[in-house]
Amino acid sequence: MQNAKTENELRENLEKVCRKIESAARKANRKADEIKLVAVGKTHPAEVLREAIAVGASVLGENKVQEAEEKINKIGREKAEWHLIGHLQSNKARKAVELFDVIQSLDSVKLAKRLERICVEENRESLSVLVQVDLANEKTKSGVLRKDLPEIIDFLQTCERLKFDGLMIIPPFFEDAEKVRPYFKQLKKLRDELLQKDVFANKIGELSMGMSNDFEIAVEEGATIVRIGTAIFGARKWG
Ligand SMILES: *Cc1c(COP(=O)(O)O)cnc(C)c1O
Numbered sequence: 001m002q003n004a005k006t007e008n009e010l011r012e013n014l015e016k017v018c019r020k021i022e023s024a025a026r027k028a029n030r031k032a033d034e035i036k037l038v039a040v041g042k043t044h045p046a047e048v049l050r051e052a053i054a055v056g057a058s059v060l061g062e063n064k065v066q067e068a069e070e071k072i073n074k075i076g077r078e079k080a081e082w083h084l085i086g087h088l089q090s091n092k093a094r095k096a097v098e099l100f101d102v103i104q105s106l107d108s109v110k111l112a113k114r115l116e117r118i119c120v121e122e123n124r125e126s127l128s129v130l131v132q133v134d135l136a137n138e139k140t141k142s143g144v145l146r147k148d149l150p151e152i153i154d155f156l157q158t159c160e161r162l163k164f165d166g167l168m169i170i171p172p173f174f175e176d177a178e179k180v181r182p183y184f185k186q187l188k189k190l191r192d193e194l195l196q197k198d199v200f201a202n203k204i205g206e207l208s209m210g211m212s213n214d215f216e217i218a219v220e221e222g223a224t225i226v227r228i229g230t231a232i233f234g235a236r237k238w239g
Contacts, residue, residue, distance in 0.1 A: 006048065011055040013232045014039075017215075021226065024219035035219060038083050038208075040229035042067065043236040046074040052232065053080050061085045061227050065092040065099065072099050085168075085227055087142040094118050097127060104130040104168045104208050104225075107142045109152050112162060119161035126161055128201075130168040130208055135186050138172060146190075153199050164199060166206025166224070167191055177214040184209050184221035191222075 022032040039057040041049045042064065049060060049071055062068035063086025072082060083102045088111060096103060097118045106112055106129040119127050131152055134143030144152055156164035167190065171183035191205045199205075208225035210218025215226040229236065 007051045007055060009234075010048075010052050010057075010232065013234075014052070014056055017228055017231050020216055021219055024216040028220045028222075030219070030222075034224055036206075036225045038085070038225060038227045039232050040085065040211075040227050041071070041233060042086075042229065044233050046071040048233065050075055050079075057232070059083060061104075061229075063087075063105075065089075065095050068099055069095060083227075090114055094122070097122055097124055100127075102128040102130065102165075104227075105132045105142065106130065106152075107132045107144055109155050112152060112155055112159070116159045116162050124161060126163050128163045128165045129156070130166045130206060131156075131164070132168045132170070133187060133190070135169060135183055135190075136172050141170065143170065149190075153194070157199060163201035165202045166200065166204070166208060167194075168208035168225075170211075171209075171214075177217055180214050181217050181221060184218050184223070188222040 017037065021035055021037065025032040025035060036059060038059045038061040039052055040061040041052065042062055059081040061083045081101045082099060083104050084096055084100045085104045087105055087107065088096050088103065090111060093114050097115060115127060132143040134141055134145055137145065156162055167187055169183060169187050171180045174180055187209055188207055191207050195205050206224045207222055208227065210223045210226040212228050212231040215228055218226055
């Protein structure tokens with residue numbers, strides 16, 4: 001009964017994460033139902049993801065198109081809401097449009113142009129995107145630098161198919177999760193400034209921030225989407 005055991009573990013982990021989200025939300029005077037949990041299944045096989053769906057995970061995140069394709073084909077495109085959370089290479093853009101409900105990792109005008117064009121070509125009515133922001137000037141990471149944000153946001157205003165629905169951040173890693181709090185605060189401030197300019201298609205401006213190590217802090221600081229892998233699926237062997 002290997003599977004049953006895994007299913008129980010997944011259920012417990014998922015419940016634990018949900019309880020932590022609830023208490024962090026309460027602490028910040030927020031409602032837990034404003035926060036969407038993305039279960040990040042990268043490196044874990046389709047069978048495990050299927051079990052996660054069975055015990056209540058309804059939104060799944062993947063960071064590589066090819067890996068996601070294999071798993072989505074096995075599980076079924078309609079069985080969950082699928083989010084791309086990793087850098088998207090332009091030669092995988094068409095595949096990504098086919099596979100994902102939300103692209104959280106939009107990081108260049110060039111990619112936005114390509115996605116908009118592909119949506120037209122493929123008759124994809126609308127595609128929700130978040131712009132990945134790099135607030136730490138980490139040259140090694142993807143993400144739009146603060147100074148380059150106006151250009152991509154202006155472009156997104158002209159798109160018919162791409163829906164600019166919010167911001168995403170992968171802050172620098174710190175052992176001490178408290179050290180990421182300033183990045184979460186900055187991202188929320190930026191989102192609030194953009195709300196004033198009415199640039200979001202959904203009128204809300206999602207804040208995708210917080211991973212296994214720091215999601216409670218992210219929720220306290222206003223996250224509307226948290227992306228959680230390890231705390232649900234356990235440690236990754238690779239990736
Ligand atoms: C892997 C990954 C996560 C989940 O990380 P955990 O620390 O395992 O929760 C979240 N966001 C992105 C962009 C990732 O690549």
